[in-house]
């Protein structure tokens with residue numbers, strides 16, 4: 009009897025230890041910035057990590073993390089189709105739609121206002137920040153359906169909060185507010201199938217996009233964001249979560 013209990017305990021322990029080793033995550037825009045740091049954090053915990061890059065041959069740092077590097081331009085139908093084809097039949101637990109585009113002007117500069125706004129800026133922001141996550145998610149739904157945790161994480165920003173808008177960053181703000189609606193709409197369709205869909209905001213980080221003015225280093229914010237993602241419950245689906253776990257308004 010004792011022997012049976014002992015063997016069962018060991019089996020349970022081994023299973024618990026393997027839980028994360030068996031999990032997989034795909035992170036878009038993973039060759040630099042926050043995506044790269046997220047890859048490092050998930051690899052550290054034994055996940056199978058798929059990191060995407062527009063130019064895999066140049067993604068030296070990403071390769072060095074031990075991630076499986078896949079080509080993806082989120083604005084290209086062919087690229088999204090090829091990604092889905094290369095992952096056919098493979099379960100995916102977490103999709104992080106991280107790839108993002110800010111626009112041609114730094115925030116608050118002379119050109120960053122309604123007078124100088126161009127159609128091209130708005131179109132590119134929508135193509136990367138709003139339509140990208142829609143069609144990447146659509147293509148990877150069969151993989152997510154096979155996964156255990158079925159989490160879709162859309163990397164948004166506090167700049168998308170309607171009451172926060174103080175002018176400027178037009179394409180970025182409007183397209184990320186659109187991304188938040190993507191989160192809500194996906195939740196509406198997928199929640200009953202066991203999916204958890206959220207928007208998250210990473211805080212202002214020192215990256216190419218966040219610039220030197222960023223208050224956080226990705227090495228400090230991304231472990232916290234990873235924890236938020238791992239601890240998400242079904243009740244939190246359709247919400248907007250800050251990297252430190254606080255809920256944000258839309």
Ligand SMILES: NC(=O)c1ccc[n+]([C@@H]2O[C@H](COP(=O)([O-])OP(=O)(O)OC[C@H]3O[C@@H](n4cnc5c(N)ncnc54)[C@H](OP(=O)(O)O)[C@@H]3O)[C@@H](O)[C@H]2O)c1
Nearest residue numbers: 037041042062081082106107108165212213215216217218
């Ligand atoms: N940094 C911050 O303070 C901050 C704050 C709030 C929200 N965010 C959000 O967090 C995410 C990551 O930001 P970050 O600071 O790491 O930005 P980043 O340093 O500018 O990196 C952006 C990443 O997105 C990729 N990307 C851009 N266009 C793409 C496309 N068409 N297809 C595929 N990948 C594309 C880039 O690839 P290439 O190298 O090929 O260009 C790069 O890997 C973004 O969604 C951003 O909006 C960041």
